Amino acid sequence: xxxxxxxxxxxxxxxxxxxxxxxxxxxxxxxxxxxxxxxxxxxxxxxxxxxxxxxxxxxxxxxxxxxxxxxxxxxxxxxxxxxxxxxxxxxxxxxxxxxxxxxxxxxxxxxxxxxxxxxxxxxxxxxxxxxxxxxxxxxxxxxxxxxxxxxxxxxxxxxxxxxxxxxxxxxxxxxxxxxxxxxxxxxxxxxxxxxxxxxxxxxxxxxxxxxxxxxxxxxxxxxxxxxxxxxxxxxxxxxxxxxxxxxxxxxxxxxxxxxxxxxxxxxxxxxxxxxxxxxxxxxxxxxxxxxxxxxxxxxxxxxxxxxxxxxxxxxxxxxxxxxxxxxxxxxxxxxxxxxxxxxxxxxxxxxxxxxxxxxxxxxxxxxxxxxxxxxxxxxxxxxxxxxxxxxxxxxxxxxxxxxxx
Amino acid sequence: xxxxxxxxxxxxxxxxxxxxxxxxxxxxxxxxxxxxxxxxxxxxxxxxxxxxxxxxxxxxxxxxxxxxxxxxxxxxxxxxxxxxxxxxxxxxxxxxxxxxxxxxxxxxxxxxxxxxxxxxxxxxxxxxxxxxxxxxxxxxxxxxxxxxxxxxxxxxxxxxxxxxxxxxxxxxxxxxxxxxxxxxxxxxxxxxxxxxxxxxxxxxxxxxxxxxxxxxxxxxxxxxxxxxxxxxxxxxxxxxxxxxxxxxxxxxxxxxxxxxxxxxxxxxxxxxxxxxxxxxxxxxxxxxxxxxxxxxxxxxxxxxxxxxxxxxxxxxxxxxxxxxxxxxxxxxxxxxxxxxxxxxxxxxxxxxxxxxxxxxxxxxxxxxxxxxxxxxxxxxxxxxxxxxxxxxxxxxxxxxxxxxx
Numbered sequence: 145x146x147x148x149x150x151x152x153x154x155x156x157x158x159x160x161x162x163x164x165x166x167x168x169x170x171x172x173x174x175x176x177x178x179x180x181x182x183x184x185x186x187x188x189x190x191x192x193x194x195x196x197x198x199x200x201x202x203x204x205x206x207x208x209x210x211x212x213x214x215x216x217x218x219x220x221x222x223x224x225x226x227x228x229x230x231x232x233x234x235x236x237x238x239x240x241x242x243x244x245x246x247x248x249x250x251x252x253x254x255x256x257x258x259x260x261x262x263x264x265x266x267x268x269x270x271x272x273x274x275x276x277x278x279x280x281x282x283x284x285x286x287x288x289x290x291x292x293x294x295x296x297x298x299x300x301x302x303x304x305x306x307x308x309x310x311x312x313x314x315x316x317x318x319x320x321x322x323x324x325x326x327x328x329x330x331x332x333x334x335x336x337x338x339x340x341x342x343x344x345x346x347x348x349x350x351x352x353x354x355x356x357x358x359x360x361x362x363x364x365x366x367x368x369x370x371x372x373x374x375x376x377x378x379x380x381x382x383x384x385x386x387x388x389x390x391x392x393x394x395x396x397x398x399x400x401x402x403x404x405x406x407x408x409x410x411x412x413x414x415x416x417x418x419x420x421x422x423x424x425x426x427x428x429x430x431x432x433x434x435x436x437x438x439x440x441x442x443x444x445x446x447x448x449x450x451x452x453x454x455x456x457x458x459x460x461x462x463x464x465x466x467x468x469x470x471x472x473x474x475x476x477x478x479x480x481x482x483x484x485x486x487x488x489x490x491x492x493x494x495x496x497x498x499x500x501x502x503x504x505x506x507x508x509x510x511x512x513x514x515x516x517x518x519x520x521x522x523x524x525x526x527x528x529x530x531x532x533x534x535x536x537x538x539x540x541x542x543x544x545x546x547x548x549x
Numbered sequence: 550x551x552x553x554x555x556x557x558x559x560x561x562x563x564x565x566x567x568x569x570x571x572x573x574x575x576x577x578x579x580x581x582x583x584x585x586x587x588x589x590x591x592x593x594x595x596x597x598x599x600x601x602x603x604x605x606x607x608x609x610x611x612x613x614x615x616x617x618x619x620x621x622x623x624x625x626x627x628x629x630x631x632x633x634x635x636x637x638x639x640x641x642x643x644x645x646x647x648x649x650x651x652x653x654x655x656x657x658x659x660x661x662x663x664x665x666x667x668x669x670x671x672x673x674x675x676x677x678x679x680x681x682x683x684x685x686x687x688x689x690x691x692x693x694x695x696x697x698x699x700x701x702x703x704x705x706x707x708x709x710x711x712x713x714x715x716x717x718x719x720x721x722x723x724x725x726x727x728x729x730x731x732x733x734x735x736x737x738x739x740x741x742x743x744x745x746x747x748x749x750x751x752x753x754x755x756x757x758x759x760x761x762x763x764x765x766x767x768x769x770x771x772x773x774x775x776x777x778x779x780x781x782x783x784x785x786x787x788x789x790x791x792x793x794x795x796x797x798x799x800x801x802x803x804x805x806x807x808x809x810x811x812x813x814x815x816x817x818x819x820x821x822x823x824x825x826x827x828x829x830x831x832x833x834x835x836x837x838x839x840x841x842x843x844x845x846x847x848x849x850x851x852x853x854x855x856x857x858x859x860x861x862x863x864x865x866x867x868x869x870x871x872x873x874x875x876x877x878x879x880x881x882x883x884x885x886x887x888x889x890x891x892x893x894x895x896x897x898x899x900x901x902x903x904x905x906x907x908x909x910x911x912x913x914x915x916x917x918x919x920x921x922x923x924x925x926x927x928x929x930x931x932x933x934x935x936x937x938x939x940x941x942x943x944x945x946x947x948x949x950x951x952x953x954x
Binding site: 332351362365373376380397399403409410413421458491492493516 | 734780
């Protein structure tokens with residue numbers, strides 16, 4: 145059996161992460177939106193670290209930072225994203241990037257390192273990894289806008305000096321696969337007293353907008369019998385979803401009505417319209433199909449009520465399976481560094497790995513999030529867990545590369 | 550038996566109403582907010598008509614237009630409000646004022662006419678009638694603000710030249726009672742093929758704000774079992790209200806959840822808070838008590854769920870009973886002018902009569918609203934129904950005055 149013994153430099157790993165936290169520091173977290181000054185400064189800093197590590201480093205035309213190994217033979221691509229949500233955590237994305245860099249440094253070759261741009265969606269959706277796999281056209285660049293202030297993506301790239309810079313594209317044949325580490329962003333590992341999670345799949349997400357149109361009227365003079373109250377219709381459907389979904393879902397399915405609003409929303413006016421967004425996630429397309437079928441059945445039943453109902457599918461992303469051999473290799477590495485303290489688990493959040501998995505085998509490793517907190521500046525993971533995770537990650541990377549070589 | 554035969558001048562009645570429609574004309578309705586130029590012009594025009602009718606007329610310090618009969622003996626006070634909702638109907642309020650004027654002209658004495666200010670609540674709540682019965686203090690005037698642009702009530706009164714003008718107050722002993730006519734603002738008369746409604750009571754309104762506090766979290770990574778979803782809690786309570794209220798209410802009770810909103814209201818975020826306003830109306834305090842008890846029971850049940858629940862009573866207005874002898878007199882008048890085409894009925898909307906009823910016996914008469922529409926510029930009533938209503942109104946007024954005299 146291939147000997148995957150390896151160790152990482154824990155002090156260097158933590159020092160790099162803490163240095164990265166200074167770019168856009170916000171309380172104990174960071175405020176580092178895509179293409180902000182802090183984000184670009186962090187990318188330039190990372191490029192210099194890649195050069196130090198002996199990689200050929202570049203920042204491409206969408207902001208991806210690429211560090212290319214000079215070793216011949218099949219390579220592993222490894223990394224995550226570098227920007228943050230607004231006023232959010234220091235490890236979300238950054239940790240996976242530095243794990244990749246540390247794996248490249250520890251293995252001494254065969255690992256390309258990447259920091260994707262805009263996984264957090266300030267200007268689009270997975271801009272960097274989609275650009276890399278060829279799913280972001282020039283027209284797509286034209287259309288990109290900052291979701292808070294509507295700045296055109298083209299203007300942001302120009303301001304960062306990235307206008308006209310070539311975009312790095314996937315090279316078929318170079319890679320045995322992609323590995324990404326990330327904080328869990330949930331409390332499942334912590335609740336079970338575990339230290340590491342091997343991701344089996346990244347969930348698919350389906351999202352529907354359901355709009356009820358009734359008749360806006362006086363809440364005092366309109367008899368109950370003749371009302372067409374869009375709010376009542378929406379509440380009835382929402383209740384039916386929460387009643388019915390538990391009977392058709394799988395153990396880790398989640399569903400959320402994050403938005404529900406009445407129009408005009410005044411105490412003495414019967415709502416003339418009501419709108420809700422229903423979102424559900426699962427790692428299995430068959431389960432997503434069952435959930436969607438159930439939702440559409442409930443919408444059909446709602447049509448028998450007094451209000452008009454409109455149901456639009458806003459998005460349907462497919463679950464992304466992580467490669468079985470990568471799961472096996474990561475699991476063996478976890479068992480080596482933390483015997484019995486790991487599990488296989490799906491990812492309920494989206495990650496660049498779901499994009500990259502379209503062009504090469506991919507794997508993901510999770511470390512615990514303290515209290516399950518993420519997308520908030522108080523997000524954190526214990527230093528020892530960060531180091532432990534990197535040990536498992538580098539070991540798994542070495543195993544995968546060894547099997548390929 | 551007292552002979553209440555009387556007739557009104559139909560042409561004069563309709564001509565006055567159509568002239569009034571020119572003040573703030575908007576499509577086929579009017580836009581005549583309280584203390585707007587159109588409103589003040591309409592009040593001055595009305596004052597001149599009162600003088601022509603032989604009344605001592607004045608506009609008081611809150612904008613009420615008063616026309617005082619010079620005839621000795623007990624008087625009837627009669628009228629309604631003159632301002633409109635924004636871009637609303639031409640008859641809502643105005644019709645009741647001109648009925649009062651026409652009754653005064655037809656009876657030739659004993660009828661005082663009033664056009665109250667701000668029944669529609671642009672600056673407060675029933676400002677004119679509350680001022681009249683002594684329930685609007687100087688402090689209350691200080692606090693008044695326009696609900697759309699926050700203009701202080703004092704500034705609006707100054708701009709209209711009403712600053713420092715005395716406010717007319719109720720004179721105990723002068724009146725046998727108050728009579729008000731109004732459009733129905735609902736479709737009950739029309740649906741039953743009736744022409745006139747004798748109001749038995751004006752409903753009481755109770756209003757509660759219910760707020761759920763849960764835990765805002767990631768809609769992908771947070772397991773269903775540990776969620777504290779404030780939106781789910783709100784939807785469950787709203788559904789329970791709509792399920793349970795039909796079992797405790799009376800035939801004409803109404804209940805409305807006009808506002809329901811999730812915070813922060815994003816598709817991928819589990820709502821951390823949700824708030825709703827529950828309003829219910831009935832003409833019987835005992836029924837309102839049952840509804841409130843049921844609501845509070847359901848809120849208690851909701852407290853057993855994972856979210857914190859706060860329930861605040863925002864307002865409780867009591868049902869206002871119309872005087873039985875006035876109902877009898879109006880019913881006899883309806884039967885005389887429209888045999889079999891009238892009914893007794895509660896008013897689901899609020900009216901100045903509910904305020905004035907606190908100081909003197911009061912009665913109300915309804916005429917049909919075409920399609921039940923009100924608070925919209927397309928609100929209308931057939932001319933012949935307007936005339937018929939005024940005949941019944943004047944006849945009822947004469948009967949009541951005759952009984953008193």
